[in-house]
Amino acid sequence: MPWPSSTCWRDRPTGDRRPATGDRRQATGDRRQKERVIPSERQRVEESPSSRKRDSVPPFRYSRFPIPDSRPLLLGAHTSIAGGTHEAPPRANAIGATAMQIFTKMANRWAERECEAPELEAFSAAVAATDLRALNAHDSYLINLASPDKVLRARSIESFVCELRRCEALGLGALVSHPGNFMDDRASGLARNADAIVEALARVPGKARLLLETTAGSGTALGATFEELAAIIARVPARTRRRVGVCIDTAHIFAAGYDIARDYDAVIARFDERIGLDRLGAMHLNDSKAPLGSRRDRHELIGEGAIGELAFRRIMTDERLTEVPKVIETPKLDDPVKTDRRMLGRLRRFAAG
Numbered sequence: 160m161p162w163p164s165s166t167c168w169r170d171r172p173t174g175d176r177r178p179a180t181g182d183r184r185q186a187t188g189d190r191r192q193k194e195r196v197i198p199s200e201r202q203r204v205e206e207s208p209s210s211r212k213r214d215s216v217p218p219f220r221y222s223r224f225p226i227p228d229s230r231p232l233l234l235g236a237h238t239s240i241a242g243g244t245h246e247a248p249p250r251a252n253a254i255g256a257t258a259m260q261i262f263t264k265m266a267n268r269w270a271e272r273e274c275e276a277p278e279l280e281a282f283s284a285a286v287a288a289t290d291l292r293a294l295n296a297h298d299s300y301l302i303n304l305a306s307p308d309k310v311l312r313a314r315s316i317e318s319f320v321c322e323l324r325r326c327e328a329l330g331l332g333a334l335v336s337h338p339g340n341f342m343d344d345r346a347s348g349l350a351r352n353a354d355a356i357v358e359a360l361a362r363v364p365g366k367a368r369l370l371l372e373t374t375a376g377s378g379t380a381l382g383a384t385f386e387e388l389a390a391i392i393a394r395v396p397a398r399t400r401r402r403v404g405v406c407i408d409t410a411h412i413f414a415a416g417y418d419i420a421r422d423y424d425a426v427i428a429r430f431d432e433r434i435g436l437d438r439l440g441a442m443h444l445n446d447s448k449a450p451l452g453s454r455r456d457r458h459e460l461i462g463e464g465a466i467g468e469l470a471f472r473r474i475m476t477d478e479r480l481t482e483v484p485k486v487i488e489t490p491k492l493d494d495p496v497k498t499d500r501r502m503l504g505r506l507r508r509f510a511a512g
C-alpha cells in the first residue's frame with residue numbers, strides 16, 4: 160500500500176483558523192522568526208516534577224532478527240506492505256535500507272487483523288534476506304487515544320492494542336504513534352492519552368516499544384511541544400515508562416515552531432532537557448513544504464523544502480543520534496524506488512560529511 164500522501168492524514172488542519180503564515184512572517188521580520196524557535200507559552204503544559212526526572216531506559220534492541228552489524232547507519236524509508244508484510248523487506252532492500260517502517264494493516268481503516276504463523280514465517284524469512292536492522296510499525300491514523308468521546312476512545316484503545324500485538328508478533332522494535340486530538344480540553348486530553356497508553360501496554364506485555372511521535376499541532380492535535388510529550392510520559396508509571404520513547408519527525412517539529420534549520424543546537428538541547436535524548440527511539444526525516452510554525456504537515460524531498468539541507472547534514476553527522484533509526488516519509492513521485500534511493504543517497508552523503 161502506498162504512503163497515502165505526503166500529508167499525514169490526522170495532521171491536516173481541521174477548521175484551522177490560522178491564515179497561512181508565510182506572508183505574515185515576512186512582514187514581521189526576523190525577530191518573530193527567532194521567537195518561533197521554541198513554541199509559544201500558550202502550548203506549554205504544567206509539568207509534574209517527575210516529568211523532569213529521567214528513569215534510565217534499558218538498552219533498546221531495535222530488532223530481534225540476527226542481522227550482521229556491517230552497516231552502522233540505520234537509515235531507510237516508510238515502506239509499502241502491498242501484497243503482504245513479507246513484501247516490504249525486499250522493497251526496503253531495493254533502496255539500500257537498513258531501517259524500515261511499515262503499517263501492519265490498512266492505516267485509514269478500522270478493520271483489524273491478526274498476524275498468523277505463515278505470515279510471521281514469511282516476514283521473518285524476508286527480513287533475514289536483507290540488511291535491515293531496525294524495524295518499526297506506524298499506527299493507524301484513525302486512532303485517537305485522547306478523545307473525550309467514550310465510544311471513539313474505547314475503539315481507539317482496542318485498535319491500538321491490536322497494533323501493539325501485531326508489532327510484537329512480527330518482532331518489530333517499536334510502534335510509532337501520533338498523540339491524539341484533545342477536542343475539549345488540552346490537559347484532560349493529555350491525561351486521557353497517557354491513561355490509554357498505560358492500559359494498552361498493560362494488555363500487551365512484550366519487548367516492542369511505543370514511540371510517541373511529535374506532531375505539527377494543527378487543530379487540537381497533542382504532541383506539538385516537547386513539554387506535552389514529556390507530560391504524557393510523566394503520567395505513565397515508571398515500570399511501564401521504560402517501554403515509552405519518542406519519535407521526532409523533522410517536518411512536524413519545524414511546522415510546530417522548532418527552527419531546526421537555523422537553530423539546530425537549541426532545538427536538540429531543548430529536547431534533551433524536556434524529554435531526554437535517551438528516549439529518542441526513531442526519527443522521521445522529512446523536509447517541509449510548509450513554513451516554520453505553520454502547523455501544517457506537508458512533507459517535502461530532503462533538502463528541497465523550507466528546512467533545507469543544513470539541518471539534515473547536522474542530523475546525519477550528530478554522534479548523539481547515530482544509533483537512532485531514521486526513516487524518510489518523503490514524496491515518492493512517480494518512481495518510489497528511484498526517488499527513495501535518491502533521498503537515502505543524499506542522506507548518506509550528508510553523513511559522510
Ligand SMILES: [Zn+2]
Nearest residue numbers: 166167411456
Ligand atoms: Zn507528517
Ligand SMILES: [Zn+2]
Nearest residue numbers: 167297337372
Ligand atoms: Zn507519523
